[in-house]
Amino acid sequence: xxxxxxxxxxxxxxxxxxxxxxxxxxxxxxxxxxxxxxxxxxxxxxxxxxxxxxxxxxxxxxxxxxxxxxxxxxxxxxxxxxxxxxxxxxxxxxxxxxxxxxxxxxxxxxxxxxxxxxxxxxxxxxxxxxxxxxxxxxxxxxxxxxxxxxxxxxxxxxxxxxxxxxxxxxxxxxxxxxxxxxxxxxxxxxxxxxxxxxxxxxxxxxxxxxxxxxxxxxxxxxxxxxxxxxxxxxxxxxxxxxxxxxxxxxxxxxxxxxxxxxxxxxxxxxxxxxxxxxxxxxxxxxxxxxxxxxxxxxxxxxxxxxxxxxxxxxxxxxxxxxxxxxxxxxxxxxxxxxxxxxxxxxxxxxxxxxxxxxxxxxxxxxxxxxxxxxxxxxxxxxxxxxxxxxxxxxxxxxxxxxxxxxxxxxxxxxxxxxxxxxxxxxxxxxxxxxxxxxxxxxxxxxxxxxxxxxxxxxxxxxxxxxxxxxxxxxxxxxxxxxxxxxxxxxxxxxxxxxxxxxxxxxxxxxxxxxxx
Amino acid sequence: xxxxxxxxxxxxxxxxxxxxxxxxxxxxxxxxxxxxxxxxxxxxxxxxxxxxxxxxxxxxxxxxxxxxxxxxxxxxxxxxxxxxxxxxxxxxxxxxxxxxxxxxxxxxxxxxxxxxxxxxxxxxxxxxxxxxxxxxxxxxxxxxxxxxxxxxxxxxxxxxxxxxxxxxxxxxxxxxxxxxxxxxxxxxxxxxxxxxxxxxxxxxxxxxxxxxxxxxxxxxxxxxxxxxxxxxxxxxxxxxxxxxxxxxxxxxxxxxxxxxxxxxxxxxxxxxxxxxxxxxxxxxxxxxxxxxxxxxxxxxxxxxxxxxxxxxx
Numbered sequence: 090x091x092x093x094x095x096x097x098x099x100x101x102x103x104x105x106x107x108x109x110x111x112x113x114x115x116x117x118x119x120x121x122x123x124x125x126x127x128x129x130x131x132x133x134x135x136x137x138x139x140x141x142x143x144x145x146x147x148x149x150x151x152x153x154x155x156x157x158x159x160x161x162x163x164x165x166x167x168x169x170x171x172x173x174x175x176x177x178x179x180x181x182x183x184x185x186x187x188x189x190x191x192x193x194x195x196x197x198x199x200x201x202x203x204x205x206x207x208x209x210x211x212x213x214x215x216x217x218x219x220x221x222x223x224x225x226x227x228x229x230x231x232x233x234x235x236x237x238x239x240x241x242x243x244x245x246x247x248x249x250x251x252x253x254x255x256x257x258x259x260x261x262x263x264x265x266x267x268x269x270x271x272x273x274x275x276x277x278x279x280x281x282x283x284x285x286x287x288x289x290x291x292x293x294x295x296x297x298x299x300x301x302x303x304x305x306x307x308x309x310x311x312x313x314x315x316x317x318x319x320x321x322x323x324x325x326x327x328x329x330x331x332x333x334x335x336x337x338x339x340x341x342x343x344x345x346x347x348x349x350x351x352x353x354x355x356x357x358x359x360x361x362x363x364x365x366x367x368x369x370x371x372x373x374x375x376x377x378x379x380x381x382x383x384x385x386x387x388x389x390x391x392x393x394x395x396x397x398x399x400x401x402x403x404x405x406x407x408x409x410x411x412x413x414x415x416x417x418x419x420x421x422x423x424x425x426x427x428x429x430x431x432x433x434x435x436x437x438x439x440x441x442x443x444x445x446x447x448x449x450x451x452x453x454x455x456x457x458x459x460x461x462x463x464x465x466x467x468x469x470x471x472x473x474x475x476x477x478x479x480x481x482x483x484x485x486x487x488x489x490x491x492x493x494x495x496x497x498x499x500x501x502x503x504x505x506x507x508x509x510x511x512x513x514x515x516x517x518x519x520x521x522x523x524x525x526x527x528x529x530x531x532x533x534x535x536x537x538x539x540x541x542x543x544x545x546x547x548x549x550x551x552x553x554x555x556x557x558x559x560x561x562x563x564x565x566x567x568x569x570x571x572x573x574x575x576x577x578x579x580x581x582x583x584x585x586x587x588x589x590x591x592x593x594x595x596x597x598x599x600x601x602x603x604x605x
Numbered sequence: 606x607x608x609x610x611x612x613x614x615x616x617x618x619x620x621x622x623x624x625x626x627x628x629x630x631x632x633x634x635x636x637x638x639x640x641x642x643x644x645x646x647x648x649x650x651x652x653x654x655x656x657x658x659x660x661x662x663x664x665x666x667x668x669x670x671x672x673x674x675x676x677x678x679x680x681x682x683x684x685x686x687x688x689x690x691x692x693x694x695x696x697x698x699x700x701x702x703x704x705x706x707x708x709x710x711x712x713x714x715x716x717x718x719x720x721x722x723x724x725x726x727x728x729x730x731x732x733x734x735x736x737x738x739x740x741x742x743x744x745x746x747x748x749x750x751x752x753x754x755x756x757x758x759x760x761x762x763x764x765x766x767x768x769x770x771x772x773x774x775x776x777x778x779x780x781x782x783x784x785x786x787x788x789x790x791x792x793x794x795x796x797x798x799x800x801x802x803x804x805x806x807x808x809x810x811x812x813x814x815x816x817x818x819x820x821x822x823x824x825x826x827x828x829x830x831x832x833x834x835x836x837x838x839x840x841x842x843x844x845x846x847x848x849x850x851x852x853x854x855x856x857x858x859x860x861x862x863x864x865x866x867x868x869x870x871x872x873x874x875x876x877x878x879x880x881x882x883x884x885x886x887x888x889x890x891x892x893x894x895x896x897x898x899x900x901x902x903x904x905x906x907x908x909x910x911x912x913x914x915x916x917x918x
Contacts, residue, residue, distance in 0.1 A: 268705045425704050428731035435727040442867035450861035461607050504858035508851040515847040541817040545810045551754040552806030559747035564799045
């Protein structure tokens with residue numbers, strides 16, 4: 090042991106130097122969790138069934154067109170998210186119809202009844218799994234774009250499991266706005282108004298076939314009362330937000346109300362020019378996420394590919410709408426499954442309380458060890474200080490996140506790390522009582538306590554690992570600081586303490602008393 | 606030198622019937638409390654729902670808040686002061702409305718009620734039904750996995766009986782802690798789960814130190830002609846000062862958390878405080894006693910079987 094004294098001193102100094110290096114400067118290196126710096130944690134569930142549903146809807150429209158082209162009369166309908174039911178008007182067209190159906194390779198025949206002229210097609214399982222996967226990946230990408238445009242420092246946007254997306258936005262002030270921005274599906278559609286339909290009747294008896302009953306929400310500026318205006322809109326979507334090239338906020342010169350002006354890309358502009366040319370005088374509904382925003386009359390051909398979305402926005406709403414339109418629509422709606430939002434003032438309180446807790450518990454334990462074990466207690470205290478230093482340095486090095494439960498973990502580590510020294514010191518006292526010399530007592534105290542220490546450390550490490558595995562967010566933080574702290578205590582309470590004992594006691598000869 | 610115990614020789618094992626009685630009594634009271642209250646109170650982490658922490662500029666009347674919140678008809682909501690007369694927690698059950706809508710409505714209705722004055726929403730937590738269920742399952746798995754891991758480790762390092770006895774001691778501690786939780790009307794939440802798992806680790810930690818000493822003393826005991834019960838009693842006594850001292854330091858650290866850690870950590874620290882005390886108690890009184898009784902029972906049975914074999918032949 091004594092031979093290695095210098096080597097051990099070098100190791101300890103190396104560890105201290107590395108710790109300080111990782112920790113400098115402290116403000117930049119230690120990651121604070123959302124519960125400490127404030128922010129939003131959202132777990133979103135992507136409703137992938139809706140993406141599959143709309144895929145089936147699109148196939149249904151294509152199928153209708155294909156059958157019409159061949160002059161085959163049929164009634165089509167969607168069953169559930171994945172099935173298309175085809176009912177032929179005339180069963181004698183069976184063979185021709187089957188030829189058309191076989192073109193839809195992503196579907197397979199589920200049932201066929203030639204006599205009745207009825208076929209049910211189902212989307213292949215592999216295909217729907219692929220659509221689901223794509224919906225989640227595109228959703229992730231779209232949300233990332235929106236968050237980037239909104240401007241959040243160091244956001245976390247990750248896929249979790251099959252169809253969940255985790256979004257963490259530290260330091261956000263306006264949680265409501267951020268949530269609305271992320272959660273908006275932002276499906277922009279241009280559809281014709283069905284002007285023949287009787288809106289009154291549609292609200293009572295439902296819309297006529299081929300049309301939908303949609304609403305326009307208007308909020309009265311003075312009374313803040315919400316009014317809902319009904320519209321009967323044709324089902325067919327003419328253009329979607331996918332054909333946009335950009336969207337930005339503008340201010341109306343006369344009313345000084347903000348609106349969003351959108352610009353189509355070249356294909357979108359061509360379609361838009363064509364349909365405005367052919368339908369002068371008709372009303373075009375601008376529908377966002379199933380809500381009608383406005384339904385202007387087409388006055389003339391619009392060749393520029395520019396349109397305006399108005400609808401009594403505040404500047405903030407208009408800005409956010411422009412962002413989501415630029416970033417694109419979500420392929421499937423998302424639902425908030427879990428939310429944890431902490432305001433910045435609460436986070437600051439938690440930091441203050443956490444720091445006070447750690448300082449107070451360190452102080453108590455320091456004093457206790459000093460009074461009970463005197464000089465040896467002082468050695469344990471130095472080891473404890475080193476433990477805290479290493480713990481923080483490792484957290485900084487691994488970019489681990491410090492959460493409020495993590496602070497609790499540190500406070501607990503203080504209590505448990507000192508336990509290792511208590512085990513050793515009690516053992517040395519026992520050895521002294523049996524009449525051994527001081528050196529022999531220190532030697533056997535350390536070596537006999539060692540197996541116990543390994544056993545106790547392993548059990549705590551096991552529970553910390555399990556906590557990490559099963560815990561979420563803040564609880565993980567607790568597990569991390571407990572795990573690192575316990576590992577560090579093996580180094581500080583055993584290796585480092587032993588070194589100090591050796592330096593202080595082992596080199597002197599004729600030692601009479603041990604301050605323990 | 607300062608010593609808590611000087612060569613202690615308490616007869617812990619001899620008084621184990623008393624210890625069993627005390628333990629059964631405590632666990633019984635806890636379980637009765639849980640049963641009478643219709644189960645543990647689950648926080649929104651497990652039951653799902655919305656939690657909103659609001660700080661008002663001046664202390665509001667609770668009735669006022671209640672009547673205000675009743676206007677938006679979000680179901681059975683709990684309103685609770687939180688560490689400061691200006692600070693309140695609202696706990697709303699799962700609603701059909703999406704969570705962002707719930708928060709918005711609460712904010713709106715509070716803004717309209719001018720008597721309540723200015724306020725700040727400091728924390729919003731929403732847990733959907735699916736996530737709540739997932740978390741419940743995860744919690745159960747975590748506790749079971751924790752115990753299984755520890756049982757395997759002790760069975761390998763010591764013996765199977767010791768492993769089972771340690772697990773019984775741990776279950777004892779968890780039950781006492783849950784009982785204390787119910788008696789003080791605190792909620793089962795994710796941080797409480799973390800506290801329970803820490804108690805499991807801590808309690809086993811203590812027990813293992815005693816086991817280590819039992820293993821070390823085993824050879825000596827045979828030479829001295831000690832009975833098995835004496836061996837275990839001696840070992841517990843020898844490690845007593847360490848057990849109590851460590852409990853004291855951990856107790857001190859947690860007590861500090863309880864007092865200074867703020868309202869968010871209070872329940873967490875409370876469970877740890879209870880767990881430290883019961884963990885120390887179960888190490889001294891329960892784990893060793895169970896090994897002694899189990900060994901005695903196994904020996905008696907082996908004896909009877911032997912007698913029966915002799916009779917039969």
